[in-house]
Amino acid sequence: MVSGGAGVRLHLVRAEQSAASDDVVDSSSRAEGGEGGDDGDARDGVRVRVLSQGCHGQRSVRAVRRPSCGGVNHPKRQRCHGSVTASAPSPPHVLPFFAMTDPRPVRTRFAPSPSGHLHVGGARTALFCWAFARGRGGQFILRIEDTDRKRSSDAAALAFLDDLAWLGIDWDEGPEAHGCGGGERGPYRQSERRALYDAAFEKLIAGGHAYRAFETAEELDAARAAARVEKREYRYDRAALALDPATVAAWVAEGRPHAVRFRVPDDEAVVFEDAVRGTVRVEASELDDFVIRKADGFPTYHFAVVVDDEHMQVSHVIRAQEHLNNTVKHVLLQAALGYTRPVYAHVSLIFNPDGSKMSKRDKDKTLRRVVKERGLDAPVAVDEKTWAWWQESKDHQLDLDDAESLAAALDAHLPEINIDDFRRAGYLPEVMINYLALLGWSPGEDVEKFDRAFLLERFDLDRVVKSPAKFDREKLLAFNLDALQAMPEADFVAAVRAHAEAHHPAFLERLDEAAFARFAVANKERSKTLDDPFRDGGFFVAGDDTLTYARTKAVRKALVNGEPNGFAHLAAVRETLAAVDVWSVETLEPAVQAYADNHAGGKLGKIAQPLRIAVSGGTISPAIFDTLVILGRDAVLRRIDRLLAHREAISTPAETVS
RNA sequence: GACCCCAUCGUCUAGUCAGGUCUAGGACACCAGGUUUUCAUCCUGGGAACAGGGGUUCGAAUCCCCUUGGGGUCGCCA
Incomplete structure (x- = not known):
């Protein structure tokens, strides 16, 4: 019988499901004592365990979008609530909408395994968790899922902490780093929470919800392989369940290694409400008795996650869709353990442009x-x-x-998939946040560009998109460009400088502060990333005598064509440059313009291009006068002389010559 | 294979829950012009989608069913 639990909830259950209340099992009421209900409903021969419900009682597989979630008031809720009495269909039974609303404070968690840098998909999940919790005055928790002892757990494995911090996603509880972390409900590494899991194992075994199984991993592998050969579905055969208690006790006593399996209930349907997908229903018979404790004593992911979420009072589980099927296991475990079920929200996966799943393993692949x-x-x-x-x-x-x-x-x-890849490629954290948020969420009203504050204020699960998204680097790049262009000049210079410190120290050695600032500013309007100024600007730090010339058609055209040709203009304008009083844009520009007016029909391009080639080795550079000033008079004159000395070689077609 | 999820321009999406205002909106990309001392920017214009079939309805991108397609899960990985 249903007993205990939330009074209102049960009251309404009873009011609504008179005869069949037995099989409506409140997850928080199933703590002990084996199966909470009896055989229950016979209407369709399958007992239905309703572990959570929204206002829509349809049993259709097709998802019914929940209007909202979380403990926040929502105008739609009234309507939703009101519709309940009108439906009351056959199982799964309907609970009023607020029955699935977790009344606890909003607490979300991001729980990666310690495997290095944060990848794009993980970052988006973390972002959604963070925005959802923080936007509602709740807490965002970080937890390390390190129950696999084969995986490394060294400092490098925690690199994702830096990535999170860089993105500006800070955590209230979790590992301590970047001024974040700590908290009352730790430790936040699963490997340090063994005692908690052990207690839960005992409880389950004692209650008949779990049992010890002595098959080795090799035996199971063989059984699976055999099933595959015979083209039949593999299911654990519950052989260990048939063992008599004395044998089990003896084997345990002699220290025989064993796993613990969860005994999945027969003939039940697990139904839960997903905040983005609506009602999800899976027959428990689809599952076999899954392992919850490995032979090494560590819990499996499924078990640790359920215990930890309960212990850390996680109210909303926002995670990738690949976990949707796992949720069935988690819901079953929660019911057996008497835990409160959090609200689930499964967000769709992020794909590569070719349609494959974007994974942290893509580099390896x-x-x-x-x-x-x-x-x-x-x-x-x-x-x-x-x-x-x-x-x-x-x-x-x-x-x-x-x-x-x-x-x-x-x-x-290597494909860029880690947040750190994008950081090194010169993307802004706020742009990453913005773009990531757009991958699977939209604020509507044609709004695309926004900041963290906006996200915090507007993010909600009911606008999360259900279909998977492909990661579009072009759009990300366009966003980055716009953000860079919108930056105040001083901020841009500082950002470029920071990027140089991390990745291009040679520029800081070669350019003094003023020159570097000019270099940054001169590159601002032509940069899509913070790395662009450096990528095409190698000539700034190249030796005057080691510059490489691109021997392309465009170069020859600028140098050889016309009368007088580029070489001739260069030779002449060299003297103009040498004679300039002060080496600055303000003096250089009128001087060269005057030369162009007198000798090139006023066409500055006739002079600028040859100059550009002389100082940069090619046809690509920032605005020419800025470039000259950054380089300085000596370097410019030396480079012009050198080009003139190599005019023959440069005039002949070839790829490059040094 | 079984189960689960999904389906609007090439891509991300708005519109779907409360069917009409949608000859379907925006952004990125693309194409064509234009500005510019190079590259990049920038400006103007353009092409571009409701997967297919049934049903419900006066009316369907929107609701229902089927088909097709895509994805996920089936580990002592997480």
Whole structure:
């Protein structure tokens, strides 16, 4: 019988489901004592366990969009509530809308495994969790899911903390870093929460909800393989459940390794309300008795997640859609443990432009593909031991440094998928936030550009898009460009300087503060990323004698065509430049313009292009007078002389010549 | 294969829950012009979508069903 739990909830259940209340099981009331209800409803032969309900009682598989969620008042709720009495269909039974609203304070968590940098998908999940909680005065929790002892847990594995901090996503509770973290409900690493899990295991086993299983991983692998060969579906056969208690006790006593499995109820349907997908219904019979404790004593993900969410009082679980099916397990576990069920929201996946799932493993996959294509079997760029380990299994991923050196050695381009990749490529954190938010959420009203404050204020689960999104780098780039252009000059200079400090120190050595500032400003309107000024600006730090000339058609055209041609103009304007009093844009521009007026029909381009080639080696640079000033008179004159000295070679077609 | 989820321009999406105001809006990309000392910007204009089929309705992008397509999950990984 249903007992205890939220009074209002149960009251309404009873009021509405007179005869069949037995099979309506409140998740918070199923604590002990085995199955809470009896055989229950016979109307369709399948007992339905309603663990949560929205206002829509349809049993259709098609999702019914929930109007809102969270403990926030919403005008739509009234309407929703009002419709309840009108429906009252056959199972799953209907609870009024607010029955699924978690009345607790809003607390969300982001729970990655410690596997290095944060990838785009994880970042978006974290962002949604953060925005949802913070926008409602709640807390955002970070938790490390490190129950897999085979995975590394060193400092590098926690690199995602830096990525989060860079994005401006700060956490109220969790590992301590960047001035964030701490909290009362820790520790926030699962490997340090063993006692909590152990207590829960005992409770489940004692209650008959779980049992020890002695098959080894190898045996199970073999059974799965056999099933595959016979083209039948593999299901754990519950052999361990048939063991008599004395045998189990003896085996446990002698220390025989074993896992613990959850006993999945027979003939029940698990129905839960997803805040973005609506009603989801899965028959429990689709599941086999899944492992909740591994032989090494650690909990599996499914178990740890449920225990931790309860202990940390997580009210809303916002995660990727790949977890939608897992939710069934979690809901079952919560019911068996007597836990409160959080509100679930499964957001769609992010795909690569080619339609494949965007994954942190994509770098590794790219590398494996290239290695296979080239038929490589000996270590390249990494040591033998690492190579052997990497080859051993597709689950073994190279760490970033190794991956990058291997990519460099193979001349392969690694896809940008980590937040850190974009950081290094010169994207602004606020742009990443903005774009990420747009991937799967929209504020409506044709609004696309917004900041964190707006997100906090407007983000809600009911506007999260259900269909998967492809990651569009072009659009991200366009957003970054717009943000860069909108920056005050001083901010832009500071950002470019910070980027140089991290990635292009040579520019800071070569350019003094004033020159660097001019360099940044001169590049502002032509930069799409903070890296652009450096990528095309290598000539600024090149030696005057080692500059490389692009020997393209455009270069020859500027130098050779016309009468007088570019070389001739250069030779002449060199003297104009040498004679200028003060080396500044204000003096250079009128001087060169005057020369152009007198010798090139006023066409500044006739002079600017040859000059550009002389000082940069090609046809691409910031505005020419800025470029000259940044370089300084000596370098400019030397470069002009050098070009003139190489005029023959440069006039002949070829790719490049040094 | 079984189960679950999804389906509007090339892409991200608005519109779908409360059917008519949608000859479907915006953004990125693309194409054509224009500005500019190069590249990049910038300006103007343009093409571009309701997956298909049934049904409900006076009326369907919107509600229902089927089909098709895409994705996810089926681990002592998380």
